[in-house]
Amino acid sequence: MLGRLALAPVFLFIILTTLFVLLRVLPGDPVTAALAGRLSPAQIEERRQASGLDEPIYVQYLDYLTGVVRGDFGNAVTDPRAVTEIVLDLFPATFELTVFAMVLAVTLGVVLGAFGARHRDDPLDVGGRMFGILVYAAPVFWTGILAQLVFANRLNLLPTGNRIGARVPIGDLEITGFYLVDAVLRTNGEFFVDALTHLILPGITLGLVISGVFIRIVRVNMLQTLRADYVESARARGVGDSRVLFRHAFKNALVPVVTIMGLQFALLLGGAILTETTFSWPGLGSALVDFLNRRDYAAVQGIVTFFAVLVVIVSLLIDFVNGLVDPRVRY
Amino acid sequence: MTDHVVANRAPAGGPEPVLRVRELVAEYATPRGALAAVDGVSFDLHPGESLGLVGESGCGKSTLGRALLQLMPPGGAVRGRVELGGRDLVGASLPVLREIRGKDVALVFQEPMTRLDPLMRVSDHFVEAIRAHRPGTSRREARAMGRAALAQMGIPPTRADNYPHEFSGGMRQRIMIALGIVLRPQLIIADEPTTALDVIVEAQILDILDALRRDSSVGLILITHNLGIVAETCDRVAVMYAGKIVEIGDVRQVFSAPKHPYTKGLLASTISLETTRLHSIDGTPPDLVTPPPGCRYAPRCPFVMAHCTDAVPLYAEPEPGQLAACYLYPGANADGRATPREDAEVAR
Amino acid sequence: MTASPSAGVGRERNVSVRDTDVVLEADNLSTYFPVRTGLLGGGSGAVVKAVDRVSFDIRRGEVFGLVGESGSGKTTLGRTLLKLVDPTSGAIRYLGRDLAPLSEREMRPLRRELALIFQDPNASLNPAMTIVQGVGHPLRIHGITSSRAQTRARVAEMLERVGLSPAENFLDKYPEDISGGQKQRLVIARALITEPTFVVADEPVAALDMSVRAKVLELMLDLQRDLGLTYLFITHDLATARFVCDRIGILYLGQLVEWGRSDTLFDDPQHPYTRALLDAIPLPDPGRRDRDKRLPRGEVPDALHPPTGCRFHPRCPEAFEVCGWQGADLIDFLEDRWTTVDADTFEAESAATGPLSGVEVSRYAVRFPAADASHLLPLLRDLRDARAGRVFSAVDDVTEDRGGVAVTFRDGPEPALQPVAGRQVACHLHGVVAREDSEAIA
Structure with a gap:
């Protein structure tokens, strides 16, 4: 465990350096790229100096690294706010979306996977597996648009996008930025329902895409654990069938799921970006796309840095949880 | 007819057998057809008695162990009678079988390293096993019973709450035996319990099984390929070949004067500290999907006679209490005659 | 051809073996x-x-x-x-x-x-x-x-x-x-x-x-x-x-x-x-099953932490004071003992020692920091005087130490191979001969 903790900064360092180099490889500089043609050359020069782009490259690099440590992810060029502020503002939306999607993906994966293993090669098992492959292969924006067409447009059941209805006075109601939590805190049923109905389509879209891997992993693992020696031994001791299934086969099959969750997290963020764009979900992902379109590379660097730090932290957490779940991993 | 011959008599006026097996058949479905790994096996086991079931790979002994408790893998089928205390296990309902498994009969398997759930503490295994049969038992009581059983096996109570991966192979096998005996079964079936272990640990485990048998008159069926183990631990021995028992009897009798040619060959092939010459048996065991006609050992037997392939031999009783399915002895033919060979026996 | 008193056992040796070749x-x-153990392969x-x-x-x-x-x-x-x-x-x-x-x-x-x-x-x-x-x-x-x-x-x-x-x-x-x-x-x-x-x-x-x-x-x-x-x-x-x-x-x-x-x-x-290996081998002869077998206790220890001194000493039925006894052996002794005593004695004694996971073990000493010294001291001393286990033959002293109890051991070197009765044996029973490159004190 300590070893992993020691490695985290090393990984982070490598990722950040790569990011920095990538963005500097682009011709020109962030300020010129974003604002050329909109401001006079003198103003651009002024902005450049203010952003510290005059400094030698290694000074910029060091500033960047120390900034990350302090939680300062730089300043946007086309937006007066610092990236940190943008993140704090928009991240709750992305967080709600990704958590919902992950919970859905794991639940779906575990249920379909376990069911498939138990009833191996039954029509339901085959159907479940095909379903898993289809959702995994389909691009998330395609699935999203399809969902919008069917449920929002044709059936009028759910909203096409956004996070909350126009009628809801969100400015007054918001506390944490996590709308579902805020609705509970304000004990406002209407608010809650509204937030939830807006979350459903994008959440399910993203969740489905990620669930494919879980379905397969859980199914394969359970097929193995069902045949395991300790399962046979438990049966030989007269332990009841349902307990053998659940306590021994199922529990052991789930052990790798925690690790998979960690591995899938980065994919989840990537999928979130596309999902947010499709559903006009006002989160960090769609903001990233906006900034890319505006060529505001400073903001892009800041947000991507934030994502990178997040992935590293989540990986560490996953390792820790793994140790709780599997006694063989602890020392 | 089989009943009369096979029912090995208990010591005069002795107790009823704990286990009565009659014409047990255990089959697997294979792409080429049904394979009867156990093909018509019958024997009795008395309380406190230890029976060694010995044979080489493919003879069906491991399948027999599982078939007794109806633990065949999917695609397997069991026919015949397995009577435990009067109740027939073949075709018994699942609840009845569940009740018997672990409580009346304990099964100890071969590979101890993989027989315990890696996510569960050893003490929890005991709680689970005890509560499966006595649901009202408190956790405390179950843990105490578990610790006592472990102590009996030489595992200190301070380690009862460890996880399986914290124990060595020999200790895990002791834990398996402890799990088997904690509910005081009448019968233990041990399938190659020491094959994966070193010789000193093996001797320790055999001592444990022996002590168990003597102290609590638990019946023991010991399945193994190692004749030395059988000689040291068992009262009676049954030699299996190609799915059938070819010889059964008191262990001293069978080892000093084996009657079936396969038994003779097997004993001669066993390398011990006192072996002076090497001996082997030519040929290979038969294919059990299409077994050869008549006596299955005929293709390899040095004493084979013309009529050996006509029909499967019945059990003859060349010595009281010692049965051998071989035409060399009277009783193996349906009409009771024997046609012994004139040549001398192979020296051992 | 080798001629030996036990001629008849073993095969006919038909290749002449020249001693000098x-x-x-x-x-x-x-x-x-x-x-x-380290992620980068550094290890401990x-x-x-x-x-x-x-x-x-x-x-x-x-x-x-x-x-x-x-x-x-x-x-x-x-x-x-x-x-x-x-x-x-x-x-x-x-x-x-x-x-x-x-x-x-x-x-x-x-x-x-x-x-x-x-x-x-x-x-x-x-x-x-x-x-x-x-x-x-x-x-x-x-x-x-x-x-x-x-x-x-x-x-x-x-x-x-x-x-x-x-x-x-x-x-x-x-x-x-x-x-x-x-x-x-x-x-x-x-x-x-x-x-x-x-x-x-x-x-x-x-x-x-x-x-x-x-x-x-x-x-x-x-x-x-x-x-x-x-x-x-x-x-x-x-x-x-x-x-x-x-x-x-x-x-x-x-x-x-x-x-x-x-x-x-x-x-x-x-x-x-x-001798243990030979005793343990099962003989396919039922008449000999009741022979006297001196089986060592326990199993082969973890190769990462081999016992000090003679590696076989924790299991040896004939080990004595110079065989390399150490703190871990005393813990083993207590755990073994607790499988043979009744539940009350176990409770009392393990309360006296405190949890075994917190015991400090080194090459020549073991300390029970959470011990109840008033109970543990007399218990250990009694066990030592009664020679309840072979480990006590090498115990130097049992004392109170900063609120806990400490037990110290005398040294025991690794045995070197020595010629005995026509073969080489590494065992102090034939005379204490230490290996020159015996491991330093841990």
Whole structure:
């Protein structure tokens, strides 16, 4: 465990350096790229100096690294706010979306996977597996648009996008930025329902895409654990069938799921970006796309840095949880 | 007819057998057809008695162990009678079988390293096993019973709450035996319990099984390929070949004067500290999907006679209490005659 | 021909063994494997001493047996002698030449003369190669034959030799088409086709049924006579070793504890471990089942933390005060004791010691920091005075220490091999002789 903790900064360092180099490889500089043609050359020069782009490259690099440590992810060029502020503002939306999607993906994966293993090669098992492959292969924006067409447009059941209805006075109601939590805190049923109905389509879209891997992993693992020696031994001791299934086969099959969750997290963020764009979900992902379109590379660097730090932290957490779940991993 | 011959008599006026097996058949479905790994096996086991079931790979002994408790893998089928205390296990309902498994009969398997759930503490295994049969038992009581059983096996109570991966192979096998005996079964079936272990640990485990048998008159069926183990631990021995028992009897009798040619060959092939010459048996065991006609050992037997392939031999009783399915002895033919060979026996 | 009082046991030794002709010699040979605990492979410096300062020699024409249980290091030693695993220190002298410093390139031409027979024929035969391809492979590698026809002819000859006859029936088959015993003959054919000088056979018959073993063993011995081979026979089965081997070395946790002529060892074993191994072997003779067996307690310990002093001392029925007792042995004693006393005594005593997980253990002392000294001191002292366990023979003092209880031990060095009754034994029972390079105090 300590070893992993020691490695985290090393990984982070490598990722950040790569990011920095990538963005500097682009011709020109962030300020010129974003604002050329909109401001006079003198103003651009002024902005450049203010952003510290005059400094030698290694000074910029060091500033960047120390900034990350302090939680300062730089300043946007086309937006007066610092990236940190943008993140704090928009991240709750992305967080709600990704958590919902992950919970859905794991639940779906575990249920379909376990069911498939138990009833191996039954029509339901085959159907479940095909379903898993289809959702995994389909691009998330395609699935999203399809969902919008069917449920929002044709059936009028759910909203096409956004996070909350126009009628809801969100400015007054918001506390944490996590709308579902805020609705509970304000004990406002209407608010809650509204937030939830807006979350459903994008959440399910993203969740489905990620669930494919879980379905397969859980199914394969359970097929193995069902045949395991300790399962046979438990049966030989007269332990009841349902307990053998659940306590021994199922529990052991789930052990790798925690690790998979960690591995899938980065994919989840990537999928979130596309999902947010499709559903006009006002989160960090769609903001990233906006900034890319505006060529505001400073903001892009800041947000991507934030994502990178997040992935590293989540990986560490996953390792820790793994140790709780599997006694063989602890020392 | 089989009943009369096979029912090995208990010591005069002795107790009823704990286990009565009659014409047990255990089959697997294979792409080429049904394979009867156990093909018509019958024997009795008395309380406190230890029976060694010995044979080489493919003879069906491991399948027999599982078939007794109806633990065949999917695609397997069991026919015949397995009577435990009067109740027939073949075709018994699942609840009845569940009740018997672990409580009346304990099964100890071969590979101890993989027989315990890696996510569960050893003490929890005991709680689970005890509560499966006595649901009202408190956790405390179950843990105490578990610790006592472990102590009996030489595992200190301070380690009862460890996880399986914290124990060595020999200790895990002791834990398996402890799990088997904690509910005081009448019968233990041990399938190659020491094959994966070193010789000193093996001797320790055999001592444990022996002590168990003597102290609590638990019946023991010991399945193994190692004749030395059988000689040291068992009262009676049954030699299996190609799915059938070819010889059964008191262990001293069978080892000093084996009657079936396969038994003779097997004993001669066993390398011990006192072996002076090497001996082997030519040929290979038969294919059990299409077994050869008549006596299955005929293709390899040095004493084979013309009529050996006509029909499967019945059990003859060349010595009281010692049965051998071989035409060399009277009783193996349906009409009771024997046609012994004139040549001398192979020296051992 | 060796004549011995126990003539009749074991095979007819028909190759004259000249004492002065040494084919292979291990000189203070060690193979250590570092344990990686750090993520970058840095590790804590802990090593597994799979083979630890082993010295012996193998003479031309003999079968030398290497006997041990799991964790003894016998397989690693076999592979180290062939330089399939790099030794950490020491020398491997093959016909006088030290192999240890040679690079793989320099070893290449020598590999013709050094062969290895594996244990599991299913694992060591390539299922994708036909028999002629697989068995003929060494010929091609070493350039012994230069055409397919030549290879085929040589392979056919070898197959006939190992009893796979007529060879034509086997040449183009695959390993999966033949039986276990036949597969092992193939492994032997492949190993011997380059006509090596020295052959390491690692558990060559362990995977075979009893009724088939004899044939393969006979084959190996016949080939030895015909080709003038020298064998290193690695096994855990003492009975087979007795029959087949001329001289035997007994390994325990990487060290040689006894070695010498096999009849000498078996008739009159001097090391308690050898005696234990012999006692433990089940005899297929029911009349002898009640013989007296002194079995050691416990199992082979973890190779990462071998016992100090003599590695067998925690289990030895005859260990005494100089055998290297240490703190961990006292813990073992208490745990063992607690399996024999009633629940109340266990509760009382373990309350007195405090939780065992918090006990501080070092080489010469053990401290119970959470102990109830007023109960533990008299308990330990009573146990010591009553000699309740062998560990107490080396206990120096039992004292109160900063609120807890500390127990100190006297030193006990590692035993060196010494000549006793015609063989070499490493055991203080024959006189305390310390190894010069005995480990420093931890």
